[in-house]
Amino acid sequence: MTSASNEREPLLQRDAPHSAIDNDRKDGARRLGPLEITRSSRYGILAGLWTATFLSSLNATLVPTMLPSISSDFNKSNQASWLGTSYLLATCTFTPLYGRLCNVLGRRGANQTAVMFACLGTVFCGLSTSMEMLILARFIAGIGGGGIFTTSSIVISDMYSMRSRGLAQGVASVFNGLGMGFGGFFGGLITDWLGWRAAFLIQVPVFVLSFALTSFNLNYVTPGKGRSTKEVLKRIDYGGSVTLLIMVGSILFFLSTRYNEGLPWSHPTVIAPLVVAGVFAILFLVVELRFAPEPVLAPSLLKQRIPVLVGMSNFFVATCNFSVMYFFPMWFQTVLLTSASTAGLHLLPNSVSMSCGSVFAGWMMHRTGRYKMINLIFGAFPFLATVLIIQMKESSGPMQLWLSIIPLGFGNAVVLQTMLIALLAHLPESLMAVGTGFGQLFRGIGQVGGVAISSAIFQQALDSELRSRMHDIPDAEEMIMKIRHSARLVATLEPDVQRIARDSYAVSLKYVFIFASCSTLIAYIIRLPIPEKALEHKPPSDSRLERPSNGHEPFTSMPETPDESDSSSEIDGAVSDSDTEVLVRPGTKRVRRLSTYESCDGVMDLERDSAHTGHHNQRNRPRPLSQ
Template sequence: MTEPTERDPLIKNASQVAPLNRSESKNGPLDISRSRRYGILAGIWSATFLSVVFPSISSDFNKSNQASWLGTSYLLAICTFTPLYGRLSNVLGRRGANQIAVILAGVGTLACGLSNSMELLIAARFLAGLGGGGIFTTASIITSDMYSIRSRGLTQGIASVFNGLGMGLGGPVGGLISDWIGWRWAFLIQMPLFFVSLGLTQYNLHYVTPGKSKSAKEVLKRIDYGGSFTLLMAVGSILVFLSTRYNEERPWKDTSVIVPLVLAGLFAIAFVLVELFLAPEPVLAPFLLKQKIPVLIGLSNYLVALCNFTVMYFFPMWFQTVALTSAATAGLHLMPNSVSMSCGSMFAGWMMHRTGRYKMINLIFGCFPFIGALLITFMKEDSPPTQLWLSIIPLGFGNAVVLQTTLIALLAHLPESSMAVGTGFGQLFRGLGQVSGVGISSAVFQSILDRELRKRIHTPDADQMIRQIRHSARLVASLPPDIQRAAKDSYAIGLKAVFTLAACSTFLAYIIRLPVPEKALEHRPRRKRSSLAEGNSFHKPNSATDISPSTGDVNGSDEDHASAIAVRQSRPRRLSMFEDGDGLMDLEGDRIGGSARQHSTLGGSL
């Protein structure tokens, strides 16, 4: 062995020495390996597979009149708290926000399985909804991080297969489990999936997103508590009003009707004021409300979700009350909808990935939901089986295409720094539509059903009989022939009204989407100057002209430059985006990964 000389390097193979700063070994979302990317996708998608709600649960507690709140409480939580996850993904990191959502959903699902009262079960469903909406939002944000705008549609389409399977299999499989070993196990059996999701994201989700880290105290200050609370109270009060006025048939002058209606108006005004003037980082970003594309897509999302949930909530009821099938058979009629939604999402994603366009797909297939809603509206007892089983397919396929293309359209017209906030913005309108699809359609249905039953039933105990028929769809099959005929006809008229409402909402959504312009989708990811590429120095633009707000590319057009200046001047508050030259916007730093926590180093803390 020869002695070293002064010409020999002190370190013979520097590439084998671990870096002193571990953050230097952290990749950006566009630079991670394929196996790690697939591990992340498996983690976030396994959580989105979960979907179970069983109206028959209420029979164990003898409180069937509260059964509707099992679904409504879940949707209420999704509607009011999902927008927060766009912010949390910025200030806590992608992994932190996703795991909070999964933990909340898991704890809520566990509490559902262990509930010993209807009130506790409703509260547990609300807790599960706090995480359920966040799972979908964070999954969408993480996917947007890792793929180019042109590839996101295809990836989101694959994700929708898991969503569709969860929706399609949740009812039938859960019903079998409920019949075999009890409804509690339909919730408890989901718990392993939550642990699988947490384990996969904990191991794989460590990519770096550039920006500036904040302390836990600063993170808590940036959450819009006022906006979330006022939105929760406004939507919740509306649902209470609809329930007391139309489901419980209380008169307008009743205090239980007047008070929630007044509170809904007051809290709605308070929400707007908080978002516009008080919240440091509002859940409903005001600058998005000033832009045409986000507003149009938000309104479309609302109407599409209203149509979806109106049909999903009442479609099985038609088969129970008009066709007099069993509850299990009625639920199976939703399977074609789930399959068609999965196929529609995959088709839209593949077409956008192949062509780089979304508007023509939306124009052609965006009319399918209206056609499907019309086919459903005109169903009759003697309709052929093909109409009864297949009429829902155009609706599911078309709505899936619409939701996929509008999401990509929204992201394509926002700067990279607004992806998380923009995703939460779109989810807020979808959540409002979901709640409206159950609440408004239920009010319309119950009002018409009560009117039609009173026209047809004139027995001495008519009031009690009508109340029982309205509150129990299962009762129709066991009624005497003459009363059964009256109930079937009344249900048919009421259900036709809500299906017409769904058709009108999806047609209006189609009209609203027409002005959304086409924009070519980038085929290659826009690589940010991340820590890996630039030696951990994140580029900060010196002026509004450095980055185009619509594309994120250097040297944008004059129109883009003017838009950037206008946006900056109109938002003095921080909006949880990328660090800019003025230091007004920030998110997790280049020294933190998906967990939004600083990494320790060999030489000490960073």
């Protein structure tokens, strides 16, 4: 068996029998499984994965402090929000597909595909000659950025036992946090020193290093026979992904043309994207509910109160987070006229507090077995932070300017952690992966919406403020357009015009922060009805079999892996499973999984062929990690 076919199934248990592993090479040498590789190989793999993870997180927060320089070079400040939304839109849309690519291309192939997209997108960013080219390049980089996180989590889950996996994922989160924390500062520092293009191009050698490390070390094989590439590719929800992409993209285009460009409602480029968004929203729902074999959105969870409340909370929390993250540095650059690097450094306390909040929430839930009280207490922190940010003035002291954002990161981290546990606590074990993906999908859309909606609010307010303050200035219309299209121009204006511009930016950004404050308040209210549920320490039951009431041979009502649902077709009657919607009636066979948008554990779909697994020896099979 070739390496590519073997890499489609992870080795989940250290005590898996070697007899089940067909990993002999043609030269007679047995290739090692993920738990058998040498320590140096494992560290080499981790170095490659975490290097790419750091760069992906860096790119998510790199742009905000570079926006004034980029928009000034292209004189299109009103389109600058697309640099953030295009990256997040690609990440949101393409991340679910990498689980399938891990089974088609193998672990190494899927990870290197993600790294390649991220690297190419970053190169094109540095070489862009127009704002449109730069936006497209950011989209390409986003395709790879989301895949890096997914494939890295899968490989870590391959290489570590269940007991050690938490620590390994924890260290991965440190690199993620470092990238998020230093993105704004790094972007501003390199922009001030070498220019914004260098901030992209300087990453390329590090991407190449990551690619080389995984090429040399990521050579382990995993047991079992996978399905054919053709069969796996058929299971990808292309219709759902494309309709979701077009729907969200059309909404973003509407917001840009109507508010960033200032076109009237009657203009065709304002009406058209609204119509397209409505049509594809309907198509998305039809595809997900009726046709997608493995929909990216789990329809059954939309009928349940707790998942819907958690999803809505995640949406508004992410909206608040990214509204502040993308416009907080701009306040310091346009109102206080600080350098880009100093403005970016103001985001660092937020990232540090987010890491502390995640650890604190996990420790408290582990210690007390409860989540609602800490959610109620610390969930109010983001609202407090936005109120403090709204009150910032040019005369504000260092304490308010540097520390007001800390409650935002800490509180939102606690909320996201506790809401994930609340969601999983109210779902059966078989739905944990699906539930995690359900919440993550709303969070991803909230990230895109946070940047797009806040940008529309900002541009509309800035245009209004400038017009009301500059009506008696010669060539006011031309000056207004220049100020809107180039934030960096503010520092070079004449003192009287500069004062007007700085005040206009201050008021406009305050509207953005008010929007963020309303978002986090709505999220808090939405979470109030979510009930408490004690978290137990005892592990899930090992029971795998259920005996039908007719006393026949036992069968597995929940397939051990998603692909084993084929075996359910042997059951005479209809079987409804919580993780796999299996509708089997005499003479028919229809299998629909609820979601391919899965957590870092559950995304490891083993692609196992039922002809090779059958129903025998159920207890000795590797257990799905989502259980």
